[in-house]
Amino acid sequence: MLVRIAQIATRYPRAILLAAAALAILCGVFGATAASHLKSAGFTSPDAESSQVSQLLADNFDGAAPNYVLLVSSAAGADAPATRAVGLDLVDKLRARSDIKGVQSYWTAPPAIGSALRSTNGKDALVLAYLTGDETKAQQTAGELTEQLTGTKDGVTVRQSGLAAVFHDVNKQITHDLALAEGVAIPISLIVLILVFGSLVAAALPLAVGIFAILTTLAILRLFTLITDVSIYALNMTTAMGLALAVDYSLFIVSRYREELANGLDPIPATIRAVQTAGRTVLYSALTVALSLSVLSIFDIYFLRSFAYAGVAVVAAAAAAAIVILPAALTLLGHRVNALDIRIPLRRMFGRPAPDPMAPLVPERSWWYRTVTWVMRHSVPVAVLLVALFLALGSPFLSVKFGYPDDRVLPTTAASRQVGDVLRTEFPAANAGNNTTVVLDGYHGGPGPIGEYATELSRVDGVSAVLSSAGIYIKGARMAAGPPGMANGTGEYVNVATRVDPFSPAGKAQLLDLRDVPAPAPTLFGGAAAVNSDALDSLGARLPLAIALIALATFVVLFLFTGSLLLPLKAIVLNTLSLAAAFGAMVWIFQDGHLSDLLGFTAVGYMTPTMPILMFCLAFGMSMDYEVFLLSRVREEWLASGRVVDGVIVRTAADNEHALAVGVARTGRIYTAAALLMAIVMGAMVTSKVSFIQLMGLGLTLTVLADATLIRTMLAPSLMKLMGTANWWAPKPLARLHARVGLREHDADPDRPERVLAGRE
Incomplete structure (x- = not known):
């Protein structure tokens, strides 16, 4: 197949x-329009209890779980006339919009x-709102509101936070960061x-x-947006x-092409041979990468599924372009292809001699050959030391x-991060982002049982207050009447x-304690802790299958x-x-917080679960x-x-070592070089x-570099x-199955036994 493609x-x-x-x-x-059709959410399953x-x-409680928070701050205090005027103006502007529900504030609430809704130091107060629409629409609305409503005027500062605002800021920051990263990576590459x-x-x-x-992949992603949700992170x-794989695959084929030219082939035969050999490698490599990424499609959150769509598409596009x-x-x-060789003037500039023209044709002269032969002479200590090193690093x-990310994934200079820090320290009972919401769907039993349930919930360790239609409870005591709107038909x-x-982990333990409290009716748990628990359970349930599928696909x-049975x-x-x-x-580094000052992040004691899977x-x-x-290449040398002996090719351990080197x-x-470019x-x-x-x-950088150096150059040869x-x-x-269905190019020299038996070798 590859020969026919090359001939065409x-x-x-x-x-x-x-x-x-x-x-x-x-x-x-x-x-070009793909980005505008991608969605900026997809971290939770729509079927999860917390999503329900x-x-x-x-739908039923006027957006009772706020996803947008405005922090109004003033040195004069939250009750100062200027602060109160700003707060009431914010409330009026939010209530005037049809895409916002459930507006509450310190100045208008009971x-x-x-x-x-006022901070413990008395200088800050909150305005809470629920932005309607799906997560993507809510984040877009949060961005609009932030531009319109935040800032400092007459000594009063307004800053934004809440789930919608945080993820809007995260997406904006990532878009900026990755554009900068690509602007640096492309010229360096x-x-x-x-x-x-x-x-x-x-x-x-x-x-x-x-x-x-x-x-090509952008067009494929645009097609996917017509039939399913695709995360903007896939972009x-x-x-x-696309850049990394294209560099890898092109590097393999161009290098083999230049090698065949050096061996004396004309351009067309050299091209065909390069595609026949390195092209086969590209084909298998693309297949393994595509199968690994396609496994992400088994997860029921479209954030990960989107990487399967994008990954398989870009792998196929890069491989097709290379072949x-x-x-x-x-x-x-x-x-x-060798034109404009800058090495010639550089050698002249620094007085360096020209390289040995025979070196590329005689691998035994290379540093790589000497290194691998040294590794094989010391294969046992090399293997033991490297395996011990990797196990120690992995411990x-x-x-x-x-745990799932919150505003602390952002730098401390981000407004939504600053507000999050204030909410955690100054608003122990009103940090809506931390609260757990329990829905008793269809309950009509009156305030008595609800009051008893709220009383028991308030006694759970770590609970600062429980708000219910029967009242507000703190540590088992009813402190005030409940807010309106917590019960309806x-x-x-x-x-x-x-x-x-x-x-x-403490949040998960508290959620389990809350679930254990007897309720007067069937309950559904929502809020940050429930979202986190549902997402981790969903990922954990499918992770073993994902690992098994990747291992099986790789082996096959x-x-x-x-x-071979052992090489896979x-x-x-x-x-x-x-x-x-x-x-x-x-x-x-990231969970325990080492190097946090150097890299500029905040360690929170846990890692985002989707990142290790990805x-x-x-x-x-x-x-x-x-x-x-x-x-x-090792197999090519092994087959040659x-x-x-008696019509059968006999190969020895020495042949194996020579093929390896x-x-x-x-x-x-x-x-x-490919690993360096990928890194x-x-x-x-x-x-x-x-x-x-x-x-x-x-x-990914550490994995790729370790794999191309310690693994491929030292550990793999020592084990082989x-x-x-x-x-x-x-x-x-x-072996019979492989002879029948194995995907192969023309092996290195299929007629060699016949030539030897005929006395021509």
Whole structure:
């Protein structure tokens, strides 16, 4: 198949490039509006109990769970005339809008409620509101209101917070940060590509492939928005992965093409051979990455499912461009792919001698060959030390804790973060973002049982107050009459104010205690702690299946690629080791707070749960990218080795070691350069001001770099040396299956036994 594709690409190169340019333009025009159709939510399941509570409150209780908060601050105090005037004006403006419900404030609420809406120092007061519509619409409204209502006038400062405002600010910050990161990553990647290839022409090819992949994926995402919800965060992945994979795949093919030119082939045969060999690697690599990312589709939150859509689309686009479009460009360029080689003037400038022209053709002369042979001579201590190192680095992950993000993922300079800090310290009974809401849907039993239920809820540890239609209760005592509107013809709800961080383990424990309190009717729990619990339960329930599917898909693809039973198992174990080390580092840094001053984030004692899942699928696929690339060349050397005895090729442990050393020597520079380029693209995200984006960027960077250096260059060769010829073993039934269905190019030299037997070798 790949040979036929290469033959078509080399026969009609101009037509293919013109068609690709036209397709890129069409996709760019169609996909240009993709961002405006993406949604900025999707972190919770719509079927979760907490989601049902949010909908019931919105529909039946006038938006009783506020998602937008305005903090009015003045040195003169909340009761000063100027402060009161600003607060009442805010209330009037919010009530005048048809997309806002349930407006409350310190100045307009009943005294028992109003006192909770003033800070303990008396200088701040709150205006609360519920913004209608889905999460995306609410966040857009929050952005509009923030521009219109916040600021400082006559000594009174108004700042925003609440769930809708926080996530609007998070999305705005991420968009800014990633645009800055891409602006840094692309020129640095180009510089590294120039240093790797030497030629400006060769270095430009991966960027062209990346642009094509990104434009195509934007159009595919736009198509997905017509049939399902797609998260706006998937857009960020499109650009980062599109560039990274395009660089990887183009690097593999262009490097093999230049190698075949150096071996004396003409451009067209060299292109066909490059696609036949490196193209096969690209195909398998794309398949493993796409399968890893597609597993995200099993989760029932569209935030993760969107990464499956974007990931599979960008992988397919990058692979197709590398296998079809890139060969056409190479055919037209011919030997000019090496044009504009900047290494020549640089060597002259620094007085460096020209490199040995035979070095690329004799891998035994390379530093990589010497390194791998040294590793294999010391395979046992190298393997033991590296496995111990990875396990030690991964050990902090044993104490991992998960919780959903709040305003503390933002920098302290963000207004919604500043308001969140004030709410946590100055408003112990009115931090709506922390409260738990209990809905008794369909309850009509009167205030008596509700009062008893609220009394028992108020006795739970960490509860500061319970608001119900029967009254306001603190530590088992009724303090005041309940606010109006908590009961109607559809049922009632009870609001539990808490001093506990709802996303922490203590918040989960408190939620379990609240659920254990006997209720006068069936209950549904909502609020931050319930959202966190529902989301973690949903992710945890599907995570084992996701891990099993990734492992199975990886095993099957690598078996079809190598025909070996042990090499796929070895690859899965090594990937797990590198990921465990990265996850351990992330716990040590982001959960425990080490390096928080350096990176500029606030450690809250737990990690955002979706990020490790996303990192796992991404990093597992990327690690297999380098595994496939290395194994493809090692297998090629292995198949070319051995001697024929009685019509059968016999290969020894020495052949295995030689194939390993030559395979790493041929590919080490390339996959290390690919990993460096991937690390530049992913590492640029560490500059973000949002902590969970920093976590993902740093985690992926460490995983990719460790995988391409310690794993592929040292640990994998040492283990493959210890396994000897068993590397290529499979039980006879599986060997027969691979012979029948294994996906393969023409093996290195399929006619070799016949030539040897005929005496020609």
